[in-house]
Amino acid sequence: NRVAHGQVEEYRVQKAEAALDKNFLPHIGRTDQSRKDKAFFLGEMASRAIELQLGRRKTDDKDHFKNKRLRLAGPLLADLFRVAFRNLTRDIKYQLERIGVKGPIITVSVAVRPGIVTERFQHALATGNWGRGRVGVTQLLDRTNHISTLSHLRRLQSPLSRSQPNFEARDLHATHWGRLCPNETPEGSNCGLVKNLALSACISVGINPEKIKQLLFSSGVAPVLEASENLRLSGAKVFVDGNIVGYCDSPQELAREFREKRRRGEISTEVNVAYFSKTQGEREELYVNCDEGRVRRPLIIVENGTPKLQREHLDKISSGEWSWEDLVKNGIVEYLDAEEEENAYVALTPEEVSPERTHVEIATYTTLGICSSTIPYAEHNQSPRNSYQAAMAKQALGIYATNFQQRVDSRSHILHYPQVPIVETALMATMGYKLRPSGQNYVVAVLSFEGYNMEDALVFNKASIERGLGRSTFFRIYEAECRQYLGGLKDKFTLPEAGTRGYRGEQYYRLLEPDGIIGLEAGVAGGDVLIGRISPPRFLEEYKEFEVKGPSMRDTSVDMRPSETGIVDAVFITESGEGSKLVKVRVRDQRVPELGDKFASRHGQKGVIGLIVPQEDMPFTEDGIVPDVIVNPHAIPSRMTVGQFIESLAGKVASMRGKPVDGTPFSNETPRELRKALVKLGFSNTGSEVFYSGVTGQKFVADVYVGVIHYQKLHHMVADKIHARARGQVQMLTRQPTEGRARGGGLRFGEMERDCLIGHGAAMLLRDRLLEESDKYTLYICETCGHIAYFDMKQRKYVCKLCEDKAKISPVIVSYAFKLLLQELMSLCISPKLKLKEKA
Ligand SMILES: [Zn+2]
Structure with a gap:
């Protein structure tokens, strides 16, 4: 009765029908042909609600991954295009009407205003704002190191609000196994809402459901309308993409047949089918899914107690005859979504395979994400430590791209002598981590040292630092463009003359060359001008004052950030998208480790440098080995990072035998083997050694645990944070000192x-x-x-x-x-x- 109130009856009915067709359950269809389907859908909804109320059906689990879909770039861009295109058509209509009022229409092209769609896309992609409150859809790709880039590309964002608790939604769910990394999630407000895909996870792209429906009908499913009374009451319900399509007698048989067809390649591998017996509800149900956005994972098929993947297949792969796709095509490996996995009985290891099993896991470590899979011996650590490391791996300095010399990232770090971890994991090679590592292998002793490694601080060997340990370079790009303004005025790159509005003083321009751009390899510090530029006045009033002298120019030079120093590394002169001259200057700054720089092992053990000791004062072993780093023993008991100890042992073995140790989580060289290897190499099996004081030369009473651990230098460096203020700028409004280091602000007295x-x-x-x-x-x-x-x-x-x-x-x-x-x-x-x- 709400539709078009007070109008003619006929018109109101028409309006209501249109509303039902267009706006009600639009995913089923938007024409009057789909009214019946909508009715069935509505009926199914009602029947489920009633069954639940009568206790004949269990409640759905909204955190079950079968009930989740991911939105990828394609559908998101389609959304955006739909809105933009609607705006365009509306605009064309408006323009045509306007022209129509004025006179005859000459050409249609006049009415089409270009750029509506383009602008909408550019705006959305630049800001990440997709409309209707969806922000952060696009993000700037993290380029700290190779791992952080890869991890960022596999990150998921839940639309749930981060301010509400949503405890269940943040929890790890059993169906996340093999789909999402159990460790990699941020701490704090986004915990459990931002997730990362596991290594094996793959997302369905979807196929046309009509084909699948026809196939179902031809293999014994009675369509909803044609089904007999009997079948309708007792048969199993068949759903395709969540919509009921018909009934059948033998759903289990049908599911089996369907899966066999898929394995033979007669049906797309995108399709998943799941059968639910009466334990879930009052009736048997069969779900066929072929939509996009389902997270699926590959498993090896087991038939009659033997895995289908055999030696011969592996040989074919290693000879290059077969690829991964061939395994899927030949029905050896198949992808399961969370719904079909409810029907599977998966063996973790080949040894576990028995006749009841339907699948076997490809490798246990594929359930981990990008970051977690680089942690050696992760299964020996307390779980939160692995989460911490997953977060820190993204801050470690390394080689983020091998063409960094040619790149113009606005800021970047490069580690000078990155090393492949001596204790590696199987996935490092796959991910390309070995080509772009982010860290170095340090000789680490566990020992307290004069109190300078209290509270997680690290004591560093000065000689190690002088040999290049933990050394990195920071690059920053400064850029300036010659813009063109209304009235033909232009910016100009030049050496600004004294007397220009905003002139900073001669000493700041001393490094500029006549073209206004700084020379290469010039040492620059805070405030020095890198690119000299003058611009026409901003307002026309400024003109009038100086009419006699002609237009006065403003100095809009680009200068160094006040708190930074460096050397001009490269100058790029090019053209911007609009065709104006563009200059980018890259400044480099070498960062030698100093007091307060942050380092971390791969087990969530982070700390800052507390003391740098000359090599001669460092303790040493019988062999004369001097550790690079001394960590405090108190960092260990409460954190329970046993993996770090094992890595230390493994690192020692690897360095002595000259071959890396495989520390892949769940399948590695066991600590027992490592101990044996140590004894063979002439060390104690405990990993401890006799140490001598570097100062007195006396032997320490206790043995000291020492080994080789891969350490990461994190991008939090003292040089970027050190700050003090005597006097300086104040805010205009309140006359209180400004805030923040970049503005030379004060330290808040709160x-x-x-x-x-x-x-x-x-x-x-x-x-x-x-x-x-x-x-x-x-x-x-x-x-x-x-x-x-x-x-x-x-x-x-x-x-x-x-x-x-x-x-x-x-x-x-x-x-x-x-x-x-x-x-x-x-x-x-x-x-x-x-x-x-x-x-x-
Ligand atoms: Zn007064």
Whole structure:
């Protein structure tokens, strides 16, 4: 009754039908032909609700992965295009109407305004804003290192709000096995909402469901409309992509037949079929899925107790005769979605295969994600440590791209001497990590050292650093473009002359060459100009003032960030998309490890350098081995990173025998084997060794655990963070010191710090910090009325408009922010008054 109220009956019915066709369950169809399908769908929904209420059906699990679909670039772009194209057609219609009013239509092309679709796409891709509140759809690809790039490409974002708890949605679900990495997720608000695909996971692209429906009908499924009364009441329901299509007598038989056809290649491998017996609900059900966005994983098919993958197939693959696709095509490996996996009984290892099993796992470590699979001996660690490492692997410096010399990333780090981990995992080669590693193998001793490795700090060997350990280079790109403005005015790259508006002073331009661009290999520091540029005035008024002299130019040169130094590494001169001249300058800065730089092992053990010790003062072993790093033993017990100990043992074995150790999670050289190998190499099987003090030469009473561990240098470096301020800029509005390092800001003296000083009774210090050294201001107040007085230039004194000659005006020292508050209150039509009293 709500549709088109008060209109003719006929029209209202038409409107309502149109609404049902177009807006109700649009995924089934948007024409009047699909009305019956919609009715069935609605009926199915109702029947499920009733069955649930009567206790004949279990509730659906909304976190089960069969109920989830991923939206990939294709469908997302299709969404965007649909909206943009609708706008375009609407605009064409509007334009045609406008032209039609004016006169005859000449050509249709006049009505088509170009760029509507393009602009929409460019805007959405640049901002990640997909409309309807969907933000962050596009992100800037993480290029910290190779692993972080790969991991970013396999990241999933849940649309759930991060401010709500949604505990179940954040939990790891049994159906995540093999689809999502159990370890790799951020900590904090996004925990469990941002996920990463497991290595074996693959996403369906979907095929046309009509073909599948026809196939079902021809193999004994009675369509909904044609089914007999009997079948409708007792038969199994058959669903395709969630819509009921018919009934059948022998669903299990049908499912089996269907799977066999798929393995023979008669049906697309994209299709998955799942049979549910009466345990789930009142009726047997058969689900056939062929839609896009299902996360699927490959498994080896087991028939009659033997895996289908045999030696001969592996030989064919290693000889290059077969590829992965051939395994899928020949029905040796198949992809299962979470729904079909409910029908499977998967063996973890080939040894577990028995006649009841339907599939066997390809490799257990494929259930891990990109980051977790680089952790050696991950199965020996406490799980959160693996999660921490998964997060830190993305911050480690390495070689993010081998063509970094030619690249112009706005900021990037390169580790000087990256090393392939000596304790590797099987997946490193597959992912290309060995070609672009991010870390080095350090000799690590577990020992406390003069208290300088308390609280996770690390003691570094000075000689190691001088040999290039942990050395990296930071690159930053500065760019400037010669823009063209309305009225034919242009920017110009040049050496700005003294007297230009905004001229910074001669010393800042000293490194520029006559073309206004800095020379290569010039040492630059904060504030130095890299690209000299002058621009025409921003407003036309500026013209008039200088009419006699002609248009005055502004200096819009690009300078170094105030807190950075470096050497000009490369200069690129090119053209921008709009055809104007574009200059990019790359500045490099070598970063030698220093006190406070952050390092981490691959087991979530992070720390900063606490002391750099000359080699001669470092403890050493009987063989004269001096460790590169000394970590504190207290870092171990509570964290339970046993994997780090095993990596240490393995690293020692690998370095002594000259062959890397395989530390792949779940299938590796076992610690037992490593101990044996150590003994063979002439070491103690415990991994400990006798140490001598570097200072006194005395033998340590206890043996020291020492081995080789792959350490990562993380991109948090002191050089980027160190900051202090004496005096400097203030904010215009509040006159308080600016915030942040980039603006030379102050260090915040916050509420809790303030409370602390109050607690100590240090009132004068508090006053100094919060008033004298901040935004002290003298306010003139009329004592009679309590309002702010102002200075009158004619009378050369402070006056009060309200009290005039009765006014008694006194200066009051307040914070400028307080004055601002008073004036803001006044702007809200509130009259704040200050009642003054003599100082007691
Ligand atoms: Zn007054």
